[in-house]
Structures are given as C-alpha cells and as structure tokens.
Amino acid sequence: xxxxxxxxxxxxxxxxxxxxxxxxxxxxxxxxxxxxxxxxxxxxxxxxxxxxxxxxxxxxxxxxxxxxxxxxxxxxxxxxxxxxxxxxxxxxxxxxxxxxxxxxxxxxxxxxxxxxxxxxxxxxxxxxxxxxxxxxxxxxxxxxxxxxxxxxxxxxxxxxxxxxxxxxxxxxxxxxxxxxxxxxxxxxxxxxxxxxxxxxxxxxxxxxxxxxxxxxxxxxxxxxxxxxxxxxxxxxxxxxxxxxxxxxxxxxxxxxxxxxxxxxxxxxxxxxxxxxxxxxxxxxxxxxxxxxxxxxxxxxxxxxxx
Numbered sequence: 001x002x003x004x005x006x007x008x009x010x011x012x013x014x015x016x017x018x019x020x021x022x023x024x025x026x027x028x029x030x031x032x033x034x035x036x037x038x039x040x041x042x043x044x045x046x047x048x049x050x051x052x053x054x055x056x057x058x059x060x061x062x063x064x065x066x067x068x069x070x071x072x073x074x075x076x077x078x079x080x081x082x083x084x085x086x087x088x089x090x091x092x093x094x095x096x097x098x099x100x101x102x103x104x105x106x107x108x109x110x111x112x113x114x115x116x117x118x119x120x121x122x123x124x125x126x127x128x129x130x131x132x133x134x135x136x137x138x139x140x141x142x143x144x145x146x147x148x149x150x151x152x153x154x155x156x157x158x159x160x161x162x163x164x165x166x167x168x169x170x171x172x173x174x175x176x177x178x179x180x181x182x183x184x185x186x187x188x189x190x191x192x193x194x195x196x197x198x199x200x201x202x203x204x205x206x207x208x209x210x211x212x213x214x215x216x217x218x219x220x221x222x223x224x225x226x227x228x229x230x231x232x233x234x235x236x237x238x239x240x241x242x243x244x245x246x247x248x249x250x251x252x253x254x255x256x257x258x259x260x261x262x263x264x265x266x267x268x269x270x271x272x273x274x275x276x277x278x279x280x281x282x283x284x285x286x287x288x289x290x291x292x293x294x295x296x297x298x299x300x301x302x303x304x305x306x
Contacts, residue, residue, distance in 0.1 A: 001156065003146040005126040008105055016108070033084060033108035049083035049109070053090075060090030063175070067094075070173065074098050078137040078167060080127050081145040085113025088120050091141060098138070103127055127163050136169040143177040148185040154193045157185045165199050174201075 001007070008030075015031030018024040019040065024031040026044030033049070035041040042051075050056050064071060075098050079088040082102025092100040101121040104110050110124040125131060142148070147160045164174055178184050188194055 001147075001151065003150055005105060005128060008126070008146075012106065029083075030106055030108065033106050033112060036084065037108040037112045045084065050086045051084060053086055056086040056090040057093060059087060060094045063091075064094040067173070071095055073171070074138040074173070076135070076137045076169065077101065077139045077141065078103060078127075078133075078135075080140060080142040080164065082109070082113060082122060084109050085117045085120065085122060087141075087143055088113065088122070089117040091139075092117070092120050095139075101137075103133075127160075127167070129159055129163055131163060133167060136167055137172060138169050139173045139175065140164050140168055141175040141177075143175075148176065149178050150183060152183045152187055154188045157188055158195070158198065161185075161194070161199055165201065 002011075011028065012030040015024060015028045016034045019031045019034050019038075024035065024044075026032055026035075026041070026047065029045070029048035032041075032044035032047070036045045036051075045051055050059070067074075071094060074095050077091050077095060077098050077100040079091060079100065079102040082088045082104045083106070085102055088100060088102035092098070099121070100119075101123060102110070102113055103123045103125055104113075105124070105126040107124050110122045113120070113122045123133070125133075127133075142164060145160065147156050151157075168174060176185070178186055185194075
C-alpha cells in the first residue's frame with residue numbers, strides 16, 4: 001500500500017525535492033511540513049494538519065471533558081501521527097503532569113514540533129508492526145493516521161491497532177480520531193468487523209464530543225440537541241439532505257482482557273477535521289466551498305479496570 005513506511009519515505013523525498021526546486025503545489029503533507037519548517041509557505045500545511053494552537057486547545061479541552069477524572073491517572077502519553085505537534089501540545093496542556101511524546105514519520109514535521117513545543121518529546125519514526133519503542137504508555141492518541149482513514153481493509157486496520165495496543169500500559173487508553181469518510185476504520189468498527197478477541201480488548205462503545213468551533217460557546221451537554229437543529233437548519237438553507245452521522249461521529253471505549261467495558265460507560269466525539277457544523281448525532285454537508293465534514297473518535301481502555 002502507498003502508506004506503508006517505505007512508500008511514505010520515498011514520497012517524502014520526492015516532495016522535499018519538489019519544494020526545493022520550486023515545483024511543489026501544496027498537495028502533500030511532507031512537502032507542506034518542509035515548507036513550513038523552512039519558512040517558505042505557512043498556508044499549505046493547513047490542509048494537512050492542525051497548526052493553530054487555538055484550535056488545538058479547543059480540541060484538547062473537549063477531549064479532557066470526555067476523559068474526565070481519568071486524566072488524573074495518566075502519566076505517559078504517545079501521540080501517533082503527531083504532525084507538526086500542535087495537537088500533541090494540546091494533550092500536554094490537559095495533562096501537565098504527564099510525559100507526552102509525539103511520533104511521526106515526517107522529518108520536517110518532527111523538526112518543527114521540536115522547535116515549537118519543547119515541553120513535549122518527539123520521535124521521527126513510524127509506529128507499525130515492526131516498531132518497538134521500548135515503552136508502554138498510559139494513553140495513546142491517534143488522529144487521522146493514514147492506515148485508519150485511507151482504506152476499509154480490516155486486515156490493515158488490525159495491523160496498526162495491534163501496534164498501538166502493544167504499546168499501551170496496563171489500564172491505558174487508546175484514542176482514535178478519524179475523519180468521516182467511507183474508506184476508514186469507522187465502518188469496520190460500526191459493522192462489527194474488528195476481531196476484539198485478537199486484540200484482547202472489549203467491544204468499542206460510542207459517544208459524542210462537541211465540535212471545536214463551538215466548544216467555547218456551548219455547554220457540552222447541549223452538543224447532541226444542537227447538532228440536530230444545526231443539521232436541519234443548514235440542510236434546508238442549502239437544499240442538502242441532513243446526514244445522520246451516528247455511525248461515524250463517535251468515540252469507542254473498551255477494556256483489554258476483561259471482555260467488557262470496566263466502567264460501564266463509553267466515550268465519543270465529533271471533532272472538526274475540515275469545517276464541520278456538526279455538534280452531535282446529526283450533521284449536514286454543503287455543496288459550495290469546503291464540505292462540512294465530521295470526525296470520529298475512539299477511546300479504548302486496556303487490560304485493567306479503571
């Protein structure tokens with residue numbers, strides 16, 4: 001697959017060469033990260049990663065609402081696919097006592113993150129079946145990782161889920177955030193295609209998380225009802241059908257080893273990946289301009305009860 005580490009490294013080299021030759025168009029994240037690092041262009045990267053610290057902080061706050069008191073016990077965090085580090089830093093802000101590490105295969109992204117966020121640690125590597133970081137983490141966060149959002153192949157999903165779970169500490173959490181698109185792990189989770197027994201975790205459960213655009217304005221408990229209203233209003237205005245996103249915009253929570261959710265609760269989110277007005281179980285898509293997208297988020301517990 002094109003997102004295998006070897007292919008990605010080759011793509012990285014091509015895009016960096018294009019940037020240096022002045023022929024890069026901004027369509028790839030490797031070249032965009034490199035242009036940002038070198039001060040050549042700060043706009044390209046916005047299509048590929050969260051750069052705004054304001055957006056990242058809103059994301060972190062909403063994730064904090066979801067995790068609640070579980071944050072108190074987290075002392076180590078691994079952000080898989082950390083990009084340019086803004087989201088990684090948001091995790092540090094909501095868990096200041098935790099050692100937060102970001103890992104990404106993009107050299108320029110990691111270099112930029114090291115410059116901008118010295119309170120976090122960043123590793124330039126791919127987290128896959130062949131990776132052993134020599135550590136286990138209380139929380140593993142994974143937002144928009146290519147193997148989870150560019151294919152519906154459950155065997156590929158399992159390969160990377162195993163890599164993540166292998167690095168989870170006892171009682172750890174796994175947070176998986178994916179854009180709402182057909183070819184992603186979302187459908188396999190919804191359709192029950194994930195063999196949980198192979199991962200030794202319980203079945204994912206689902207909740208809703210407030211969209212970042214409204215996280216500073218709307219009480220968290222109002223996310224679901226306001227989402228329904230927003231979806232209907234915008235759908236009528238643009239003549240576009242309201243899309244139910246209950247199967248996508250969710251967090252899934254499970255426990256490793258027990259075969260069930262140790263808390264009897266589940267966690268969920270609806271996070272802005274493109275330009276979403278969705279606040280909960282409903283959303284709409286506009287034909288004009290950027291589609292109003294939705295993002296799914298999964299959280300799994302690991303091994304021991306809370």
